Amino acid sequence: MEQNQNKIYGRLFDSVDLYDDNHVEVILQNMTTDQSLFFLVEAVKLAYKNNVYTIGETEVISKAIRVLSKQTE
Numbered sequence: 001m002e003q004n005q006n007k008i009y010g011r012l013f014d015s016v017d018l019y020d021d022n023h024v025e026v027i028l029q030n031m032t033t034d035q036s037l038f039f040l041v042e043a044v045k046l047a048y049k050n051n052v053y054t055i056g057e058t059e060v061i062s063k064a065i066r067v068l069s070k071q072t073e
Contacts, residue, residue: 013042014049041065 010018016039018024031039044061047053053061 013039013046015042015046037068041069 007019008017009020009023012018012024012027016027027035044065048058048061
């Protein structure tokens with residue numbers, strides 16, 4: 001097995017490993033509805049972690065995520 005196959009090239013939203021410079025393009029070309037929701041949730045979690053939102057905004061976003069998550073189950 002080649003070591004380059006396991007080397008992490010970068011990360012999206014501190015949670016999704018990228019393995020080469022084309023990985024984002026592959027994600028964009030093949031994204032499903034479930035994956036879209038996953039990426040949105042990860043982006044919001046990272047923004048919250050970095051204090052981007054106020055408490056009120058965080059509450060609204062949290063509720064929106066729960067509503068959308070229930071719809072896809």
